[in-house]
Amino acid sequence: xxxxxxxxKIPRSRQCCICKxxxxxxxxxxxxxxxxxxxxxxxxxxxxxxxxxxNQLFKPGERVAVGASGxxxxxxxxxxxxxxxxRHQYGLELFLLSVDxxxxxxxxxxxxxxxxxxxxYGLPLKIVSYKDLYGWSMDEIVKAIGLKNxxxxxxxxxxxxxxxxxxxxxxxxxxxxHNADDIAETVxxxxxxxxxxxxxxxxxxxxxxxxxxxxxxxxxxTYEKEIVIYPYTYAYFxxxxxxxxxxxxxxxxxxxxxxxFIKDLERKWCKACVLLEGLNRGLPKLGIGRxxxxxxxxxxVPQTNGGMKNMESxxxxxxxx
Amino acid sequence: MHxxxxxxxxxxxxxxxxxxxxxxxDSPAGDEKLTMKDLLSWVRSNLIKERPEMFMKGDSVRPGxxxxxxxxxxxxxxxxxxxxxxxxxxxxxxxxxxG
Numbered sequence: 560x561x562x563x564x565x566x567x568k569i570p571r572s573r574q575c576c577i578c579k580x581x582x583x584x585x586x587x588x589x590x591x592x593x594x595x596x597x598x599x600x601x602x603x604x605x606x607x608x609x610x611x612x613x614n615q616l617f618k619p620g621e622r623v624a625v626g627a628s629g630x631x632x633x634x635x636x637x638x639x640x641x642x643x644x645x646r647h648q649y650g651l652e653l654f655l656l657s658v659d660x661x662x663x664x665x666x667x668x669x670x671x672x673x674x675x676x677x678x679x680y681g682l683p684l685k686i687v688s689y690k691d692l693y694g695w696s697m698d699e700i701v702k703a704i705g706l707k708n709x710x711x712x713x714x715x716x717x718x719x720x721x722x723x724x725x726x727x728x729x730x731x732x733x734x735x736x737h738n739a740d741d742i743a744e745t746v747x748x749x750x751x752x753x754x755x756x757x758x759x760x761x762x763x764x765x766x767x768x769x770x771x772x773x774x775x776x777x778x779x780x781t782y783e784k785e786i787v788i789y790p791y792t793y794a795y796f797x798x799x800x801x802x803x804x805x806x807x808x809x810x811x812x813x814x815x816x817x818x819x820f821i822k823d824l825e826r827k828w829c830k831a832c833v834l835l836e837g838l839n840r841g842l843p844k845l846g847i848g849r850x851x852x853x854x855x856x857x858x859x860v861p862q863t864n865g866g867m868k869n870m871e872s873x874x875x876x877x878x879x880x
Numbered sequence: 881m882h883x884x885x886x887x888x889x890x891x892x893x894x895x896x897x898x899x900x901x902x903x904x905x906d907s908p909a910g911d912e913k914l915t916m917k918d919l920l921s922w923v924r925s926n927l928i929k930e931r932p933e934m935f936m937k938g939d940s941v942r943p944g945x946x947x948x949x950x951x952x953x954x955x956x957x958x959x960x961x962x963x964x965x966x967x968x969x970x971x972x973x974x975x976x977x978x979g
Contacts, residue, residue: 573956586955593956631889787889787946787975788953818976822943
């Protein structure tokens with residue numbers, strides 16, 4: 560390593576396109592803007608505020624439960640909701656609501672995270688368990704039914720458990736951490752299952768308005784990448800505490816396939832850009848013929864620095880709802 | 881070259897549940913600089929103990945794995961072509977976990 564380069568960490572990226580001052584730390588998946596950490600927090604939080612205001616998700620004085628699993632989405636949601644409630648004076652009374660499915664080595668650990676969040680954010684926590692509500696824990700259900708169809712039980716029970724927990728808390732609304740990527744997966748799953756009724760309503764920001772307790776998704780327009788990166792870029796201020804282990808009973812869940820498929824699609828390159836890049840670099844055959852392997856190993860994309868950047872800026876996968 | 885590698889979002893489970901690794905990685909022979917592409921293949925053969933397909937796909941990370949080089953999104957520094965320097969900090973975070 561050259562000594563001159565080892566002394567300081569030379570920025571290897573351009574300046575932020577919003578403040579035009581600090582160096583960019585992130586490429587936003589929705590807009591492809593290059594943005595610094597500080598402008599990112601501000602934009603991330605204010606966009607969620609705008610979604611809440613534009614869609615009139617809440618009324619002052621309402622009691623709102625945040626469905627909290629201890630995972631990344633709900634942890635970031637609980638944090639952002641309590642911040643925005645304070646900053647913009649929504650006048651909401653917020654609660655954390657968790658479901659204990661009774662999965663040893665998974666949910667018991669993630670509930671510990673939620674219990675820490677209760678203290679960190681100062682939000683009262685209510686935990687409802689499958690064992691108490693139904694007399695069966697997921698551990699017992701899996702013993703009885705095996706690892707096939709167990710997710711159906713868990714999904715149906717969780718939905719009702721959240722409703723019952725919300726009723727116990729006497730809240731007016733329940734918010735969940737479903738993000739834009741989750742909704743894209745759900746759209747695809749509902750198409751694959753031929754579930755037209757769900758396909759119609761799965762993209763609604765608020766559902767169940769006819770029932771007792773409506774549910775809403777303030778992260779409907781928020782990309783997963785930003786939710787994941789938000790606590791990481793926050794590291795120097797306060798690291799958000801969340802739990803990140805896959806459920807031990809869901810390795811074969813159908814959703815995983817939809818998720819991978821969509822993630823793969825997002826990486827596909829624009830063909831016109833590949834052809835143009837070839838022409839511009841004097842390699843006119845660049846995008847001609849099949850050079851990419853089945854699993855996307857060898858791409859017909861130049862592996863040079865500038866070339867890659869060019870391509871990425873035309874990346875597909877900016878799914879909008 | 882001394883590097884600090886951090887695995888998060890569940891990826892640490894692939895390397896014996898250790899989140900932070902302080903490692904020495906040799907630069908390629910000659911004047912070549914170490915790139916992220918070199919580092920990924922080094923990580924795959926030296927740190928990943930199980931299910932490498934959860935971390936990599938082809939010669940890059942699996943779609944859905946975020947990479948930060950010195951707290952900066954690697955999409956801004958050239959992804960696989962990002963050149964690494966002494967004491968760089970590289971963070972790998974899986975987004976493919978439940979939430």
